[in-house]
Amino acid sequence: MRYVKWTLIFLVALSAFAFLNYNLPQKDIVRIADTYEKRVDPGENTWFWGSVDSGNAAGVNRDVFFIQAIQTNGRPMVYRNEDTGWGWPPYFKFDTSNLQAEAADLKSTKEAPQWVAVRHYGWRNEFLSIYPNAVAVWPVAGPDVTMIPWFNIIVLVLLALILLRLYRMVQRFRERRIDPMLDDMNQAWDRVEDHADAAGKRASGFWGRLIGRRK
Amino acid sequence: MIAGIRLFVIAFVVLSVIYVYLSIRQRWQARNELEAEFDAGGVEGDRDTYIEEGMREYQSSLRRKLILGVYVVPLLVVATLIYVMNYM
Numbered sequence: 096m097r098y099v100k101w102t103l104i105f106l107v108a109l110s111a112f113a114f115l116n117y118n119l120p121q122k123d124i125v126r127i128a129d130t131y132e133k134r135v136d137p138g139e140n141t142w143f144w145g146s147v148d149s150g151n152a153a154g155v156n157r158d159v160f161f162i163q164a165i166q167t168n169g170r171p172m173v174y175r176n177e178d179t180g181w182g183w184p185p186y187f188k189f190d191t192s193n194l195q196a197e198a199a200d201l202k203s204t205k206e207a208p209q210w211v212a213v214r215h216y217g218w219r220n221e222f223l224s225i226y227p228n229a230v231a232v233w234p235v236a237g238p239d240v241t242m243i244p245w246f247n248i249i250v251l252v253l254l255a256l257i258l259l260r261l262y263r264m265v266q267r268f269r270e271r272r273i274d275p276m277l278d279d280m281n282q283a284w285d286r287v288e289d290h291a292d293a294a295g296k297r298a299s300g301f302w303g304r305l306i307g308r309r310k
Numbered sequence: 311m312i313a314g315i316r317l318f319v320i321a322f323v324v325l326s327v328i329y330v331y332l333s334i335r336q337r338w339q340a341r342n343e344l345e346a347e348f349d350a351g352g353v354e355g356d357r358d359t360y361i362e363e364g365m366r367e368y369q370s371s372l373r374r375k376l377i378l379g380v381y382v383v384p385l386l387v388v389a390t391l392i393y394v395m396n397y398m
Binding site for chain 2: 149150180181182185186187188189190193230231
């Protein structure tokens with residue numbers, strides 16, 4: 096039972112971490128190599144694609160903007176650039192085309208790199224063909240500027256406070272309602288056991304007399 | 311825009327539930343405080359009239375109006391997000 100409990104707790108914690116890791120914004124320092132668009136037909140990876148551009152009609156497939164970039168360690172990273180609109184995650188991003196124009200404007204070559212910060216959410220996964228969604232780009236001084244994730248700090252602290260409060264509420268509820276109930280149940284069960292013991296003694300006495308065996 | 315309207319309707323319903331819960335709870339708390347205040351002694355007059363008057367005061371208090379923040383704060387957050395994301 097203990098293993099089951101800890102496995103469940105671990106799974107819940109893992110999904111919470113994955114959820115936050117996917118949805119909270121992160122910043123990368125990259126060099127934009129190119130921008131392009133291609134048609135996508137989301138299939139089993141539908142979850143990781145946005146919906147149709149805000150205001151457009153939904154179709155089977157659509158064109159999606161992409162931003163090709165090279166990270167500071169020289170490895171590639173490709174971002175998609177899609178509206179989140181009014182849906183999840185709540186970035187309220189409607190300026191996809193403007194962002195694509197800005198990204199194209201910040202293109203640079205390996206010889207004369209222009210480093211840019213890309214704020215994005217989501218994951219890159221080659222097996223599922225999913226891409227992080229870029230929400231903002233802006234030029235930075237160099238490949239190793241430090242940026243403090245204030246937004247994430249505030250969100251995580253608020254979340255921790257809410258969780259703590261909920262935990263306290265559950266604890267208080269338990270002390271006031273469930274523990275007394277359990278006590279009652281335990282007492283009731285004790286009485287049941289006493290009865291059973293007494294009945295058992297009587298029964299064994301009866302059978303003992305019947306069969307003629309003495310304890 | 312339809313998606314936006316849908317979001318606002320859902321948010322309004324959810325926030326209304328929270329609003330009603332908080333206002334009931336806070337009213338109950340205010341009454342409890344008044345009762346405790348009277349029972350602690352040192353207050354002249356009838357207990358019921360004292361509590362009734364206190365509740366009338368609560369009805370027009372800033373403390374009660376602060377619960378409207380349940381609607382105002384998310385609205386401000388969304389407005390700020392839209393501005394920061396798209397116009398900054």
